Amino acid sequence: MTQKIVFNIMQVLVVMAFAPLIKGVLDRLKELVQSKKGPSIFQPYRDIWKLFHKDEAVSEESSWVFRFTPYMVFVAPIFVTLLIPVLTDYPLFFAFMGDMLAGGSILALGGFFATLAAIDTGNPYGPMGASRTRMVGFLAEPVFMIVFFTVSFVAGSTIPYIVQQAWITPIANFFEPSHVLVMLAFLMLIIAENGRIPVDNPSGHFELAMIDESKGLEYSGRGAALMKWGGCMKFFVLLCIFLNVLVCPWGLASTGSFRDLLLAIPLILLKMLILVFILVIIESSLSKLRLFRISEFMGAAFVTSVVAVVIQLIEM
Amino acid sequence: MVQLNALAGGLFILTVFGIVGMRQMIGSLRLFVIQSLLLAGSACILGYEYTSVHLFVVAGITIFSKAFLIPWLLYHLLSHEIHARREITQVLTIPTSLLIAAGLVICSYFMVRPLLETGATAFLSVNLPIGVAGLLIGGYAITVRREALPQLLGILTMENGAFLAGVCIAPNLPLMAELAAAFDVLIIALVVGLLTRSIRKRVGTTLVGKMASLKEEE
Numbered sequence: 310m311t312q313k314i315v316f317n318i319m320q321v322l323v324v325m326a327f328a329p330l331i332k333g334v335l336d337r338l339k340e341l342v343q344s345k346k347g348p349s350i351f352q353p354y355r356d357i358w359k360l361f362h363k364d365e366a367v368s369e370e371s372s373w374v375f376r377f378t379p380y381m382v383f384v385a386p387i388f389v390t391l392l393i394p395v396l397t398d399y400p401l402f403f404a405f406m407g408d409m410l411a412g413g414s415i416l417a418l419g420g421f422f423a424t425l426a427a428i429d430t431g432n433p434y435g436p437m438g439a440s441r442t443r444m445v446g447f448l449a450e451p452v453f454m455i456v457f458f459t460v461s462f463v464a465g466s467t468i469p470y471i472v473q474q475a476w477i478t479p480i481a482n483f484f485e486p487s488h489v490l491v492m493l494a495f496l497m498l499i500i501a502e503n504g505r506i507p508v509d510n511p512s513g514h515f516e517l518a519m520i521d522e523s524k525g526l527e528y529s530g531r532g533a534a535l536m537k538w539g540g541c542m543k544f545f546v547l548l549c550i551f552l553n554v555l556v557c558p559w560g561l562a563s564t565g566s567f568r569d570l571l572l573a574i575p576l577i578l579l580k581m582l583i584l585v586f587i588l589v590i591i592e593s594s595l596s597k598l599r600l601f602r603i604s605e606f607m608g609a610a611f612v613t614s615v616v617a618v619v620i621q622l623i624e625m
Numbered sequence: 626m627v628q629l630n631a632l633a634g635g636l637f638i639l640t641v642f643g644i645v646g647m648r649q650m651i652g653s654l655r656l657f658v659i660q661s662l663l664l665a666g667s668a669c670i671l672g673y674e675y676t677s678v679h680l681f682v683v684a685g686i687t688i689f690s691k692a693f694l695i696p697w698l699l700y701h702l703l704s705h706e707i708h709a710r711r712e713i714t715q716v717l718t719i720p721t722s723l724l725i726a727a728g729l730v731i732c733s734y735f736m737v738r739p740l741l742e743t744g745a746t747a748f749l750s751v752n753l754p755i756g757v758a759g760l761l762i763g764g765y766a767i768t769v770r771r772e773a774l775p776q777l778l779g780i781l782t783m784e785n786g787a788f789l790a791g792v793c794i795a796p797n798l799p800l801m802a803e804l805a806a807a808f809d810v811l812i813i814a815l816v817v818g819l820l821t822r823s824i825r826k827r828v829g830t831t832l833v834g835k836m837a838s839l840k841e842e843e
């Protein structure tokens with residue numbers, strides 16, 4: 310029992326520690342593809358460290374929502390981490406606290422507060438970006454649901470730990486058409502939810518074109534650090550769900566020994582590195598969509614997931 | 626093998642959606658090539674399973690004519706159409722089209738259900754509904770797309786869908802029929818390509834909706 314709690318806390322620590330690294334690697338690789346040198350892969354750590362040591366300025370006109378939001382954005386991915394398999398393939402202590410929909414709703418709660426905070430200050434760019442994020446969000450939500458329902462339907466459960474075993478036993482199940490379609494839909498979802506390139510340009514500095522970034526413009530000091538770190542962790546958590554639940558649940562610790570758990574850390578990082586390569590290829594070969602084309606992108610993801618459901622249901 | 630065939634089927638249906646949802650002509654054309662290759666792959670798998678030489682020949686014909694000859698032909702006949710006009714206009718918006726296409730897929734699964742109940746193999750239950758869906762969505766693409774080349778791709782998609790359903794129903798179809806169908810498609814592509822080219826030269830556009838009135842009436 311204590312061991313499972315310790316392992317669960319280990320998962321949280323791993324997510325907290327390595328989330329900025331993944332973002333740094335992604336940024337560095339993107340710059341390398343553009344034949345620039347790019348920042349060090351540890352730059353996100355330095356940014357967060359620097360921001361924690363700066364003074365925070367909060368507008369007098371803002372309400373408690375503005376002050377509360379960074380904590381919410383920071384804590385939401387941590388709660389989700391308790392529910393999903395990051396390092397082990399057997400359920401840990403908190404695994405049955407909530408299913409995948411609960412995880413989705415916790416992440417959405419963070420997004421909800423971020424939206425409120427962006428509107429709270431009255432900065433003209435904040436509400437604009439926030440409403441755009443909501444637009445992408447509500448288009449992404451049905452895809453999220455349908456992907457999870459397909460996966461749960463196959464496994465007969467909505468707990469991510471149980472679901473992950475269903476696609477790979479036997480191994481031929483991996484090539485089920487509905488599995489491939491679900492993977493594709495979820496990849497598009499990750500791109501949309503994290504504001505990666507076909508939907509949003511994360512490295513753009515033009516406020517009018519921002520979707521995801523402009524929500525955090527008003528924050529400084531500790532608030533900005535928490536928002537940034539929370540954003541990295543959300544990305545990490547979504548990649549974890551994608552890799553460990555949907556795509557390749559191999560390389561996770563299957564016994565209770567501490568050595569296996571430590572061995573699982575480099576393996577998950579390796580898997581993420583491969584996925585980051587794929588994301589870099591996607592981001593470097595596509596251009597950002599115009600705002601009203603995003604609904605087409607999400608429509609494609611939605612249809613992909615619906616077809617996955619249909620194929621799965623009829624084949625049964 | 627069943628799984629691989631199912632995978633080919635799943636990707637096939639995805640490319641069919643792409644034909645409806647793509648905005649760029651060149652992208653649609655590339656998707657069509659991928660679609661044809663997937664069809665050939667499915668035919669190869671079925672040929673291996675049923676030990677039928679005919680299906681391998683079908684795969685060969687498909688690769689030769691649809692993955693090389695037709696795209697090459699269209700590329701050269703309509704290079705201006707493909708490269709200069711980047712966006713395809715259509716009657717309905719793309720999300721609406723995609724939703725209707727998804728509806729058509731569900732519809733086709735229900736349509737083939739009575740056929741499958743009489744004795745379905747694992748291949749039949751994948752290829753038949755997806756082939757019918759390809760047929761329906763291809764027809765749908767012809768009706769909503771406003772320009773000649775996308776409409777041609779719609780016809781070709783219908784043809785691919787029919788083949789996908791065909792290879793699993795009749796693994797020993799006479800070779801003559803396959804050859805005839807393949808050349809039919811080639812001729813269609815050639816004729817539509819040439820026509821489009823000359824229409825474009827005269828009228829300056831291939832938007833079908835604008836061609837309601839005769840030119841002399843102006």
